[in-house]
Amino acid sequence: MPYEVYKVLHLAGVFMVVMSSGALAMHVANGGTKDHAFHRPATIFHGVGLLIVFVAGFGLMARIGIMGFPWPAFVFMKVGIWLLFGGMGALIYRKPQLASKLWWVVWLLAATAAWVAVYKPGTP
Numbered sequence: 053m054p055y056e057v058y059k060v061l062h063l064a065g066v067f068m069v070v071m072s073s074g075a076l077a078m079h080v081a082n083g084g085t086k087d088h089a090f091h092r093p094a095t096i097f098h099g100v101g102l103l104i105v106f107v108a109g110f111g112l113m114a115r116i117g118i119m120g121f122p123w124p125a126f127v128f129m130k131v132g133i134w135l136l137f138g139g140m141g142a143l144i145y146r147k148p149q150l151a152s153k154l155w156w157v158v159w160l161l162a163a164t165a166a167w168v169a170v171y172k173p174g175t176p
């Protein structure tokens with residue numbers, strides 16, 4: 053698949069992850085629980101979005117000529133941010149008192165991922 057297709061898919065996945073993480077944080081910050089009808093669609097959206105981000109992220113890497121190991125530092129950073137997003141849903145429910153702060157962290161992580169993708173720290 054071409055670079056452009058991977059890029060659009062990657063961003064579409066990012067929007068799913070950011071939207072669902074932010075929504076879950078807001079839901080829990082307002083006293084919401086897993087019993088709410090909103091819980092299931094939001095967590096499915098979160099998981100499917102993460103999968104799309106991952107697959108399209110590695111497709112993008114191949115298209116910009118990054119093959120195999122060792123990865124450049126920026127790829128480790130992106131995988132690290134991806135893992136943090138993976139744990140976000142569980143953290144929000146486990147620490148509801150932090151949910152309103154995690155709402156901001158969602159934005160900060162996404163903005164950092166964009167910065168890392170554009171500036172690619174660690175690459176010449």
Ligand code: HEM
Nearest residue numbers: 066105106109110112113130131133134162165166169170
């Ligand atoms: C497995 C994890 C990830 C990998 C391997 C990955 C990899 C990449 C690559 C290779 C690019 C293209 C860079 C270029 O075209 O020069 C990219 C772009 C981008 N990534 Fe990721 N990424 C990952 C996770 C994430 C996450 C979790 C987010 C945000 C929530 C994110 C946000 C972005 C954005 C906004 C761009 C577009 C930057 C631009 O338009 O140039 N990525 N990513």
